[in-house]
Amino acid sequence: MHIKATAASLAVVALLASAGAAVADPPNFDFFGYAQVPAAPGGGLIVRSVLTNNGVVPTPIVLDFTTKQYTLVITGTFASAAGIAQQYSGGTLSIYEDAIGGGTAANYASPATFTDGTLILTGVVDGNLTRNTFTPTLGNFIAKIDFTGGTRLGSLSTPQDWPCGGGWSRSVSGIPAGYQENWDGKIDLAVVGVESKSWEGVKALYR
Amino acid sequence: MKRVSLLTTAAMLLLAGSAAAQNALIDYQGYSYETGGFPVSNPGDVLSIVGVVDNLDARFGVNLAVDEVTLYVTNLVSTGQVDQGGGVLSIAYGGGSIDLYRDPSRDHDYGISPPNATAPSTFTNGALFLGGTLNSFFMFYDSATGSGAYEGNASFTAGSGLVTLNQLNAAGYTFGGTLGSAASGGNVPAGYDLQVDGVIEVEVIVGVEQKSWGAVKDLYRR
Numbered sequence: 001m002h003i004k005a006t007a008a009s010l011a012v013v014a015l016l017a018s019a020g021a022a023v024a025d026p027p028n029f030d031f032f033g034y035a036q037v038p039a040a041p042g043g044g045l046i047v048r049s050v051l052t053n054n055g056v057v058p059t060p061i062v063l064d065f066t067t068k069q070y071t072l073v074i075t076g077t078f079a080s081a082a083g084i085a086q087q088y089s090g091g092t093l094s095i096y097e098d099a100i101g102g103g104t105a106a107n108y109a110s111p112a113t114f115t116d117g118t119l120i121l122t123g124v125v126d127g128n129l130t131r132n133t134f135t136p137t138l139g140n141f142i143a144k145i146d147f148t149g150g151t152r153l154g155s156l157s158t159p160q161d162w163p164c165g166g167g168w169s170r171s172v173s174g175i176p177a178g179y180q181e182n183w184d185g186k187i188d189l190a191v192v193g194v195e196s197k198s199w200e201g202v203k204a205l206y207r
Numbered sequence: 208m209k210r211v212s213l214l215t216t217a218a219m220l221l222l223a224g225s226a227a228a229q230n231a232l233i234d235y236q237g238y239s240y241e242t243g244g245f246p247v248s249n250p251g252d253v254l255s256i257v258g259v260v261d262n263l264d265a266r267f268g269v270n271l272a273v274d275e276v277t278l279y280v281t282n283l284v285s286t287g288q289v290d291q292g293g294g295v296l297s298i299a300y301g302g303g304s305i306d307l308y309r310d311p312s313r314d315h316d317y318g319i320s321p322p323n324a325t326a327p328s329t330f331t332n333g334a335l336f337l338g339g340t341l342n343s344f345f346m347f348y349d350s351a352t353g354s355g356a357y358e359g360n361a362s363f364t365a366g367s368g369l370v371t372l373n374q375l376n377a378a379g380y381t382f383g384g385t386l387g388s389a390a391s392g393g394n395v396p397a398g399y400d401l402q403v404d405g406v407i408e409v410e411v412i413v414g415v416e417q418k419s420w421g422a423v424k425d426l427y428r429r
Contacts, residue, residue: 030404054262056260057236142352163391166384167404174229188391188392
């Protein structure tokens with residue numbers, strides 16, 4: 001546990017240094033995209049998006065935004081609705097890495113362009129994804145992600161309980177044909193348990 | 208005759224550009240704070256947001272690896288929270304300014320318990336990139352999940368970004384999602400109320416094409 005927490009901390013420090021971003025920014029996966037939202041229970045939700053950290057905000061694992069594009073896809077099944085909240089069950093989340101040069105740029109008219117390249121992280125929604133509707137054109141979404149696979153799974157400090165949330169709008173112009181909502185959100189770094197330890201205790205870890 | 212022809216052509220190009228131009232999007236994330244904390248939002252409380260842009264329309268010509276673009280929204284005055292039932296609160300805000308700055312020092316620092324020594328000051332240094340006012344700003348908050356959303360209309364009237372778009376002013380719109388500290392897994396700096404992740408849409412009236420001064424002069428030599 002000590003080693004795990006220490007490794008996670010060192011990884012974050014390394015990330016902050018390598019990304020050239022302000023040290024004060026907590027790492028996250030920031031995504032921007034569009035959603036196909038089902039009209040009735042039983043239908044499928046699909047969110048296609050692009051990671052937008054771009055070296056400005058650090059990511060939980062080192063990513064190369066100069067030569068790679070990262071796409072993020074969320075799926076779920078409309079299970080139930082009560083009040084303003086819709087519940088989506090069986091949710092999944094996947095992040096792909098694709099070369100900018102020689103790869104296929106994300107194109108909302110071509111769903112396959114979001115799932116080509118290398119699957120670097122995949123996971124499931126822990127419980128349900130909740131999609132709130134505050135007005136007919138504005139709402140938010142919230143979920144927790146458990147990462148379960150992908151080539152970079154081992155780089156995560158912990159795979160469990162990554163907070164995911166953001167807002168959606170139908171008022172933004174330019175929503176691509178076939179999509180109903182603009183989704184803007186992020187996945188935050190999951191908290192790793194931290195235990196107070198003396199400097200001697202830390203040094204003892206390396207002896 | 209030649210002058211009339213040129214003016215007619217220019218007008219046609221403007222009209223054609225207007226029909227084709229897509230609005231410019233700016234993606235940002237940051238944190239909000241309200242006097243007295245949030246929730247509760249009492250009448251007269253002032254909401255502010257500081258943030259950093261991590262993606263923006265290529266037509267602005269900003270290289271985010273060189274310059275940071277930061278956001279400062281403030282002077283949003285709460286009219287008080289309204290219980291919508293089911294733990295949902297809605298708040299209408301009056302007034303409000305929205306300013307973005309372009310800064311090569313890339314020194315934004317949220318710090319803790321804003322306003323502080325670095326926030327908003329490190330979000331308002333550099334050159335004004337877009338400046339304007341907000342109206343019809345609403346925040347919604349779901350107490351059950353500790354999350355919410357907001358939206359508002361903007362009117363941009365200043366900044367180098369408008370110059371780049373060849374515009375004197377531009378209508379705008381912003382929306383975003385919010386997470387409280389617990390909902391975000393503790394990823395809200397101490398003293399801030401909410402994590403925000405949002406988008407600004409800037410109306411683009413005409414299409415813009417890069418052209419050298421020599422090429423522009425050539426247009427009038429024929």
